[in-house]
Amino acid sequence: MQYVVVFSSICGMAMGFGTAYWLTLKKLKYKFEEIEKEEQRILRETEKKAETLIKEAQLEAKSRLLEMKSVFDAETGDARAELKKEERRLLQRIESMDNRHEQLQKREGDFEAKEKSLNITIENVAEKERQVDDLLDSTKKELEKVSSLTSEQAKEILLKAMENDARHEGAKLVKRITSEARENADKEAKKIISTAIQRYAGDFVAERTVSVVQLPGDEMKGRIIGREGRNIRALEAATGIDLIIDDTPEAVILSGFNPVRREIARLSLTRLISDGRIHPARIEDVVSRVTEEVDVIIKEAGEQAAFDLGVHGINIELIKIIGQLKFRTSYAQNVLQHSVEVAFLSGVMAAELGLNVKIAKRMGLLHDIGKAVDHEVDGPHALIGAKLAKKHGEVDMVVNAIASHHEDKMPETVYDFIVQAADALSGARPGARKETLENYIKRLEELEAVANSFGGVSNTYAIQAGREIRVIVESDKISDTDAVLLSRDIAQKIESNLTFPGQIKVVVIRETRAVEYTNK
Known part of the structure; x- marks a missing residue:
C-alpha cells in the first residue's frame, strides 16, 4: 500500500514537471517568434535608412562634383587666358629674333668686307716696315763708318749719358720731395709735440741704486x-x-x-x-x-x-x-x-x-x-x-x-x-734723464764713425748731444746732387746700425772757395 502511494506521488510529480517544462517551451517559442519579428522590423528600417543615406550621398556627390567642375572651369579659364598671353609674347619674341638675325647677317657681311680691307692694309704696313728696317740698317752702317763706333759702343755711351742725367734728375726730385715732405712733416710733428710739451710739465727724481x-x-x-x-x-x-x-x-x-x-x-x-x-x-x-x-x-x-x-x-x-x-x-x-x-x-x-x-x-x-x-x-x-x-x-x-x-x-x-x-x-726732454760720460762719448763716436765710413767725407762733428751730425765733404769729389744722396745714405745707415731715442739730423756741407791774389 505504501509503495502504491509513493508511486502515485512520484507519477504526480513527474506530470507536474512535464507540464511546467511544456509551458516553458511554449513561452520560449513565443519569445523567439517575437524576436524574429523585431529583427525583421529592424532590418526593414535599416534598409530604408540605408537607401535614404545612399540617395543623400549621391545627391551630395553630384552637388560637389558640379561645384568642383565650376571651380575647375574658372581656374582653367584663367590659365588658358594666361597661356594665350604667353603665346602672344613668344610670337613677338620670335619676330624680334628673326629681325635681329637679319641684322646680324648684314653686319657679318660688313665685317667680312672690313676684314678683307684690313688684311690688305696689314700687308702694306708690313711691307713698309721691311723698307724702314732696311733703311735703318743702311743708316746704321753709314753712321758706324762716319763715327768709327760700333752700335754697341754708341749704345753704351748713350746709356751712360742717360744714367747720369737720370741720377741728377732723380737727385733733384728726391731733394724737392724730401724738402717738401720734411717741411710739412716737421711742421705737423713740431706742432703736435710742442702742444704736448706745453700741456705737461714734470720734474724728475735722482736714481738710487x-x-x-x-x-x-x-x-x-x-x-x-x-x-x-x-x-x-x-x-x-x-x-x-x-x-x-x-x-x-x-x-x-x-x-x-x-x-x-x-x-x-x-x-x-x-x-x-x-x-x-x-x-x-x-x-x-x-x-x-x-x-x-x-x-x-x-x-x-x-x-x-x-x-x-x-x-x-x-x-x-x-x-x-x-x-x-x-x-x-x-x-x-x-x-x-x-x-x-x-x-x-x-x-x-x-x-x-x-x-x-x-x-x-x-x-x-x-x-x-x-x-x-x-x-x-x-x-x-x-x-x-x-x-x-x-x-x-x-x-x-x-x-x-x-x-x-x-x-x-x-x-x-x-x-x-x-x-x-x-x-x-x-x-x-732736457732734464729728464742723466747719462754717464762714457756712454755719452761712445754714442758721439759711433755717430761720427758711421759718417766717416762714406767716401768723400773729410770731417764729421756730432753736436747738440748727438741730436745732429754735420758732415764736411770734399767739393771736388761730391757734387751738390751727390750731397743730397749722401745725407740720405748716412741717415739710413744710422737708423740700421745705431739705437737712439728721438731724431738725429744729418747735415752735409759742401763748400767751394775761389781764392786769387793781386800783384803789383
Missing part, C-alpha cells in the same frame, strides 16, 4: 748688528736686502735689486732706530707691519695714477704693479712718473690726430709695467709687460702697444707709434 739710512750715532751700528750678528741676520732674512755696515760715519747702506723690498727695509730700519728696541722678534713684527703699509701705498699710488689720467677698468693686480713703479727708477727718472708723463703725452697726441684719447692714455700708463718685475723675470721689459697685460685681461691693441714700444715686436696700429714717440719724448 742703494738706500742710505742715517743713524743718530755710530753706537747704533752695534745694536743693529746685535749679539753675534743675530739682529742683522734677522733683518736681512725678513726683508731680503743686504745691509752694509762699514766705516761710513752714522750711516747704514741697504743694497738690493728689488726697490720695493729696499724701501720696506729702509722704513723698517728707520722705525727700529727711532723705537730703540732692536731684537729678532721685534724686527719681524716691524717688517710685517711696514710690508702691509707699503702694499697699501703701492695700491694707492697705482689707483691715483689711473684716476689722475682718467683710465678706468684696469685689473687690480695691474694697479698694484703700476704702483710698484713708484719705487723704480731708470736713468735717474722715476718710472711711475715717466709712465704718467707718457700717458699724458700719448693722450695729447691722440687728441691732436683725432684718435681715441682714453685708449692712448691706457697704453702709455701700462707701457713700462714690465720694469716692475724685470729683476725677477728674464727677457725684455716690453715683452714681460705685454704678457702681464694679456694675463690680466687687456685687449690685444694695448698688449701690442706695450710689446712694440721698443720695437721688440712690429708696430701694428698708429697708437703703437704714438706710444713710441711719447716714450722717446719723455725720456729725451
